[in-house]
Amino acid sequence: MRTPLTELTGVRHPIVQTGMGWVAGPRLVTATANAGALGILASATMTPAELRAAVREVRSRTDRPFGVNLRADAGDARERVRIIVDEGVRVASFALAPSRDLIAELKDAGVVVIPSVGARRHAEKVAGWGADAVLVQGGEGGGHTGEVATTVLLPQVVDAVDIPVIAAGGFRDGRGLVAALAHGAAGIAMGTRFLLTSDSTVPDAVKARYLAATVKDITVTTAVDGLPHRMLRTEFVSSLERAGRVRGLTQAVRRAAGFRKLSGLSWAAMVRDGLAMRHGKDLSWSQILLAANTPMLLRASMVEGRTDLGVMASGQIAGVIEDLPGCEELVARIMSEAAQVLRALPHPEP
Numbered sequence: 001m002r003t004p005l006t007e008l009t010g011v012r013h014p015i016v017q018t019g020m021g022w023v024a025g026p027r028l029v030t031a032t033a034n035a036g037a038l039g040i041l042a043s044a045t046m047t048p049a050e051l052r053a054a055v056r057e058v059r060s061r062t063d064r065p066f067g068v069n070l071r072a073d074a075g076d077a078r079e080r081v082r083i084i085v086d087e088g089v090r091v092a093s094f095a096l097a098p099s100r101d102l103i104a105e106l107k108d109a110g111v112v113v114i115p116s117v118g119a120r121r122h123a124e125k126v127a128g129w130g131a132d133a134v135l136v137q138g139g140e141g142g143g144h145t146g147e148v149a150t151t152v153l154l155p156q157v158v159d160a161v162d163i164p165v166i167a168a169g170g171f172r173d174g175r176g177l178v179a180a181l182a183h184g185a186a187g188i189a190m191g192t193r194f195l196l197t198s199d200s201t202v203p204d205a206v207k208a209r210y211l212a213a214t215v216k217d218i219t220v221t222t223a224v225d226g227l228p229h230r231m232l233r234t235e236f237v238s239s240l241e242r243a244g245r246v247r248g249l250t251q252a253v254r255r256a257a258g259f260r261k262l263s264g265l266s267w268a269a270m271v272r273d274g275l276a277m278r279h280g281k282d283l284s285w286s287q288i289l290l291a292a293n294t295p296m297l298l299r300a301s302m303v304e305g306r307t308d309l310g311v312m313a314s315g316q317i318a319g320v321i322e323d324l325p326g327c328e329e330l331v332a333r334i335m336s337e338a339a340q341v342l343r344a345l346p347h348p349e350p
């Protein structure tokens with residue numbers, strides 16, 4: 001199936017596996033690329049050296065195109081952009097709108113730039129700055145998320161910009177792909193569905209929690225870092241919501257210290273990143289520390305397998321996912337279902 005997304009990035013199928021912190025590593029990205037979809041490495045939870053090594057690892061296992069996701073507001077975003085350019089990565093995906101300069105630098109080097117947005121005005125802004133496509137995430141999507149559902153946001157963004165739009169938030173199958181295309185999208189991007197594959201390195205106990213979840217077990221909370229964040233509702237999340245300010249903050253400082261050690265960031269860099277993440281909102285030091293704390297909570301689940309002590313970011317779609325296919329099987333299944341759905345659509349009377 002050819003769409004502006006496949007043309008732009010050189011992948012076979014109009015499907016993207018998004019950059020999920022601690023989840024979208026070389027193994028998942030390679031499996032996605034080999035399945036003919038666009039895999040995106042998550043770099044916000046890697047040091048620059050780890051990013052370079054991860055890119056080389058993917059490159060050594062596949063000759064298909066892939067991408068790297070980074071935070072445009074990270075203090076070392078420029079260094080990461082250099083790695084993307086030096087290593088010949090095909091796509092740069094941004095968690096927040098990148099600056100005009102960063103877009104220009106990447107485009108000059110022939111890298112395809114695809115920022116993620118959660119609102120029409122952000123899509124308009126990055127389109128005006130020369131982004132090649134936008135990925136728009138509706139409120140049902142996992143991780144940090146907005147309030148507007150994909151079915152409302154997607155056509156709104158499609159109408160507002162004249163670059164390809166990739167739909168994210170709530171997709172898992174061929175029906176969803178056809179629906180997104182009908183709304184004018186160039187393809188779909190999925191996080192939760194790719195997390196729940198046999199190729200993802202997320203520990204089995206954690207995958208089991210996702211599979212067991214019903215749609216009602218997935219919630220949006222601001223208790224983790226002050227921003228609306230969609231995840232599985234667990235006893236731990238409820239306890240964060242109940243914890244008083246002081247207790248929550250003490251725990252956050254401890255975990256932020258752990259992330260600082262792991263990531264090699266200085267406190268100053270972490271505070272700068274935290275400040276940028278607050279994005280000009282009403283700031284408090286406790287919120288900044290909480291923001292720095294998020295990666296550690298995600299890591300506790302996604303790497304260490306702690307279902308009791310971590311954050312399991314999840315889209316609502318986890319409530320209706322019940323299996324763990326490999327990426328190859330998943331992508332093939334979506335494409336054949338999409339073809340079937342297209343054939344079965346009612347046609348207007350001549």
Ligand SMILES: Cc1cc2nc3c(=O)[nH]c(=O)nc-3n(C[C@H](O)[C@H](O)[C@H](O)COP(=O)(O)O)c2cc1C
Nearest residue numbers: 018020021095141142143169170190191192313315
């Ligand atoms: C476990 C998890 C971690 C995520 N981490 C990131 C991240 O580091 N950067 C980012 O831009 N988006 C992140 N997201 C959001 C996804 O990239 C994607 O936009 C979202 O999952 C799409 O919705 P879906 O889960 O319904 O497919 C994350 C999502 C999940 C489920």
